[in-house]
Amino acid sequence: MKTPPQALAPSAAAATADGRRRTLLLGLAAASTLPLLQGCFPVVATGVGAGAAMVSDRRTSGTYVEDESIEWKVSGRIRQRFGNTVNVNVTSYNRNVLLTGQAPNATVLGELEGIVAGVEHVRGVINEVVVGPNSTLTARANDALITSNVKARFVDAKRFSAHHVKVVTEANVVFLLGIVTRTEADAAAEVARTSQGVRKVVRVFEFISDDEARRLDNPTGARR
Template identity: 45%
Template sequence: MSRNPRFFTRTRSSAICAILMASLAAPLLGGCFVGAVAGITAGSLAAADRRTVGTQVEDRTLQVKAESAIRESFGESVHVNATVYNRQILLTGEAPDETTIRNVEARVATLPNIRLIVNDIQVGFKSSLSARSNDAFITGKVKASLLDAQDIFANSFKVTTEAGVVYLMGLVTEREANRAASIAAGVPGVVKVVKVLELISEAELSRLSATPNNGSAPVENGPR
């Protein structure tokens, strides 16, 4: 059956708008609203995620546990975000001194099922709400730009931004990594792009692309 390019373009445009809406709302509104907006894109993009469904759930759980542990242990003295992909935790944000930064990492390291911690917390004052809103908007623009690209799968990447520095996570080939970094670097407001990526071979990419995501329903051609 032939692909309907008009439908594809409209779906892509709707997803881009939803991403930008969620990014603008994130620092200002509760998680329920943002989750509802983000859910608009989830169905169309989930198939491109190279993690198994089980790993995706595990990553979300680990992120909640990490941020809860940081909040309970350090309260308002720090501003730290934990971003998780394939059981790797990226820590970004601000803390008052190097000792606190090390203590935050040590606290997160006590959580189970972590493969690696990448600590890029900076010494400094906590960022303002306007700075965080700007970071969220940059993240949305980067995601939208990746989604708009025709030669990579946007949902193979996880994007987060701190003080204008964009971090890319994901299971990708070197070709995809370089392409995504180039796209992100061209987005207005981006200060630097940091690749926190797991590289796979083109052969491994072909294998992952041919294998249905665990937990996904089978897809068959319609009756003839």
């Protein structure tokens, strides 16, 4: 039961105000994502932003850039082949490609994996596209809001580095990608599962040992 506004103590009122501001910020983030969602174009990080992202990523810098290239190529080929008859979002992580979205029929659905497999350097395909009508802009905005909320809760939880887990949401289903330890995977899945609006969590992780995680996180390492 919601507490009447007049019954809120000063500290509770401040917390409520903070919550409202945070909701507004998440809503703005979702709205700003809409143009990208409409075109199904992946965002390529550039300049200082890309450098910062690479430093905190467990992928090599070469693989990071390669994943961006794979997303562009796969998205372009799907768009060229099917135009607006499909809504397919492409996420490449460590050269494994996750497909989410909608296809009009099983025939189109079956062609998608072949398109991905034809792109150079792809290691594997996880096809989570479903047969059905393309999602609405409202549904996509809601998914973007869920993604933003899950990422924010990763940071608040402080149980692992939020940089190590990529979040993709489709139809209220959250997909988690990353190169992580079992402990990190369990923590990320728990935070995502308990986030508002999440219907289901799907793990698309690559698992490493604690020792390997420490090695990859060592900024003085020679792997880059």
